[in-house]
Amino acid sequence: MIKNKLLFTLVLSLLTAAGVLSAPAAGADKGNKSPAQPPITGLTAADMPYDVGGTVLLAWDALASVPPGTVYQVFVSSLETGGWIKAGDYPADGVKPSSEIELPFWAWRGSKTRSALRVEVGELFAYKVTTERKSALCLALEKSSLLRAILSRLQGQGLFGGAGKPEPYTRVIEYKDGIPLNFKVVAELAGKQATAVQVKGSTASNWFRLDRLNNLLLLIVIVIVFFWAVSHAKRKGLFIRRIAGLDAIDEAIGRATEMGKPIYYVPGIxxxxxxxxxxxxxxxxxVSQKVAQYDSQIKVPHYDPIVMTVCKEVVKQAFLEAGRPDSYRDDINFFVSQDQFSYAASVDGMISREKPAAVFFMGYFMAESLLLAEVGATSGAIQIAGTDVESQLPFFFTACDYTLIGEELYAAGAYLSKEPMLLSALKVQDFGKLLVMVSVFFGIILVAVGAKLHWDPFIEVILNLFKAY
Amino acid sequence: MSETWMIAGAWLAAGLTVFLFSFLYKDNPFFKIAEHLYLGAGMGWWFQVYLYNIWEPKVWKPLLNYDWTVLIPSILGLSLVTQFIPRISWISRYGFTFMMGYGAGLAIPAGLSTDFITQIGGTIKPLSAMASSTPPAIFNSLLVAFGVICVLFYFFFSVEHKGAVKRVSNMGIYFLMIYFGAAFGNTVMARFSLLYGRFDDLYTFSAGQYLYATQFIIVGMIIYFALHGFLTKGKKEAEAAH
Structure with missing residues (x-):
């Protein structure tokens, strides 16, 4: 009996073992339906170069083919084990080779065999702290029983309900560069994951942005040209072509003097x-100097109090230089409003009531440009405008007698004063324009030739030179 | 909100709109009321914005929490106020100097980047895809580049605009005028949209629900102008006779 039992058990065990051994692996069966996720190898975490900090550059060996639909999940932790925070999900088709990082050729040499991802960690590690703030009244109440008694009496009568109680105060504690962080990347597709080995890295704020070297070189060239222009202007003077709108300034001030009416100078908003x-x-x-010489009147309504303060000094100096400090009054410059349309409404009212002989609109203008210029035109004033806001220039063209377009406004100061410093600044602007013209002219030729001959690296070099980073 | 307040608000909105529009006829006391109210309201509004959005969160609260670093910009800002006291007005120069230096330092690199490098790059970049571009796209890119050079010539002050330079500069003016025309049309359309908004409000407030606010205000103003014209006519004639 026992023998039979042992035999039965032995046969059953053999059958079970055979069944187990012959059965296909469950995972292998599933794997036939969706391919296994290839592992991520060679993961590195380095500081993103030439940035303000808070960003890390993760790179790993690029795969020959990534299954479509794969998503890379990036996790970051400031602890050695655990504490993982998800930095984000990055679809694989958006992850580019490190050679395609948006940095110029002189600052970055990436590899096509490495995939790279910029991950911002700054916001992940910033947190808020709420503390209770004791006001001066609160501190005083702690010390003085008399004050406490008065306040409780008042509160008993329903007054100053919340007074003397600490208030919550929330501060944001920002992430600081240099903290060692751990990173891991998980590639996921249809529930299957492949995790890279955890790596360490930290971020840093960079003092020098090598990617902006083109900016620096251009700045150095401009500074050299400026100093050359200053010395040339002082020795020999510099030529500026005639600007029609500015020749009308004398005419406008002369008209105002003859008519005995004021001049309005609107410096914009x-x-x-x-x-x-x-x-x-x-x-x-x-303009003020000429007004002082002709003994005419000028009024300068202001939108910005700081501009008003500067303009006060400017007008005062102009009257002094014209030899008429006695004619200067503090109320030539006056503040109106710092609300755009209140300012426009008020200046419109003044112009329509005082009917000035000449109105100057020089500076930065927005939607109020036509409101102002139209009223000036209706009141019969000779109007000279100038702005670099191209969307407002059409309105000045329609409503004013003369309009300085953009750069002409910048040139006007130099043209009128013939100051060597201002003339030099104008020359530097001209140099800049010449540089743009020459660069555009030769740039399009070189790029077109490069495109025709399929010299992609050559085109890349040219485009990198003229790219702002 | 109670119905009374709704009606009062409607009368105020309709009244101020019509008062401001009355400037199209001539300067008048109604416009002056709206103008001064607007000025005062604007100032009051900005005062509270500065108080609650700048002074309180950026100066007052950090100071209460012993964050003394805010004292540096606060003192620099306060130095500007010394302008009002001639004896110590020189202190304001520190504030202004900081602002000018900070502004220039911030503006120069940004200006170089956006006004020079990006403009050049943006003009030549479309041609880098010339091999795959259509002829109209290539023509468009070349036209833009040509326009850029011509317009820049117009703003070139170092040479007299004569001969070939004048012709190129004139081409630049044509390009500018085409742009200005388009910008003018675009902005005027936006302004008309604002005007429709005001008309729509006036129409809404002309309903019986708002006690015919628009009609009453307009009729009242017309009566005022008629009476004012009639009463001052005699005076004007007398002045003219003198």
Missing amino acids: GGMSGISTIASSFILGE
Whole structure:
């Protein structure tokens, strides 16, 4: 009996073992339906070069063919084990070879056999901290029982309900470069994953941006040209062609003097950092000097208080140089409003009431340009405008007698004053324009020839030279 | 919002719109009311924006939390106010100097990048795909490049515009005028859109629900102008006779 039992058990075990051994592997069967995910090898994490920090460049060996639909998941952690934060999902078709990183040829030499991914980690490690803030009243209440008694009495009457209580204050603690971070990349397709070996890396903020070397070289050339132009202007003077609109300034001021009416000078709505506003302040200086010489009146309504302060100095200096400091009044420059259309409405009102003989619109203008110029034209004033806002120039063309277009506005200060420094600046601008013209002319020829002959690296070099990074 | 407030708001909106439009006829007290109200409201609005969006979160709150670094820009900003006191107005130069230096430092590299390098690159880049471009696309790229050179010639101040230079410069003017024409049409369309918005509001507020705000205001103004014209006519004639 026992023998039979042992025999049965032995046969059953053999059958089971044979069944197990002969059965196909479950994974292998599944694998026949979707291919196995190829492993990610050679993963490296390096600081993204020439950036402000917070970005890491992950690179790994490029695969000959990546199954379509593969997504790379990037994880980052500041801990040695665990604590993984997902930095993002990157579809494989968007991951490019490291040779295609957007950096110029002089700053970056990538490889076509390595895939690269820029991963921003700065925002992942920034966090908010909320603390309770004790106000000055809060601190005073802690010290003074009298104050506490007064406040509780007032609060009993329903006054100052929340006063004297600490308030929540939230601060953002930003990520700092240099923290060692761990990275891992997981390639996923239809639930199957291939994970690369975890690597270390950190980010850094770079002081020098080699990718902008073209900018630096251009700046150095311009500075050299500027110094040459200054010395040349001081020794021999520099030629500037005639600008029609500016010849009308004398006519406009003369007309105002004859009619005994004021001149309005509107410097626009730009801030003092705007080039057109700076140019406008130069022109204002020249106009004010002529106004002082002719003993006419000028009014300068302002939108920006800082521009007003600068213009005050400009006008004061102009009256001084004209030998008429006694004619200068502090209310020549006055503040109107820092709201665009309130400013326009108010200046329109002044122009329509005072009916000035001449109106200058010089500087930065936006939608208020036509509102102002139209009213000036209706009031019969001679109008001279100048702006570098190309969308507003058509309105000035239609409503003003003379219009300075863009660069003419910048040139106006130099043209009127003949100052060596301003003339030199104008010459440098001309040099820049010449550089653009020559570069465009030869650039299109070289690029067209390169494209025709399929010299792709040659085209790349030219395009890299004229690319802003 | 209660119905009374809705009606009051409608009368205010319709009234201010019509008051401002009345400037098209001539300067008048209604326009002056709207103008000064607009000026005051604008100033008040910006004051609270600066107070709550700049001063409180960027100066006051950090100071309460012992973040003393905000004192540096605050002091530089306050130095500008010394302009009002002639004896110490020289202090304002520090603020202005910082602003000018900071502005120039920020603007020059950005200007070089956007005004020079990007413009050149943008003009020549389309031709790099010439092999795969259609003839109209190639013509378009060349036309743009030609336009860029001609327009730049117009703004070239170092040579007298005579002969061939004048011809190139004139071509530049044509390019500019084509652009300005297109920009003018585009902006005028946008302005008309704003005008329709105001008309739409006036039409809405002319309903009985708003107690015929638009009609009453317009009729009231017409009566005022008629009466004013009638009453001042005699005075004007007397002044003219003198």
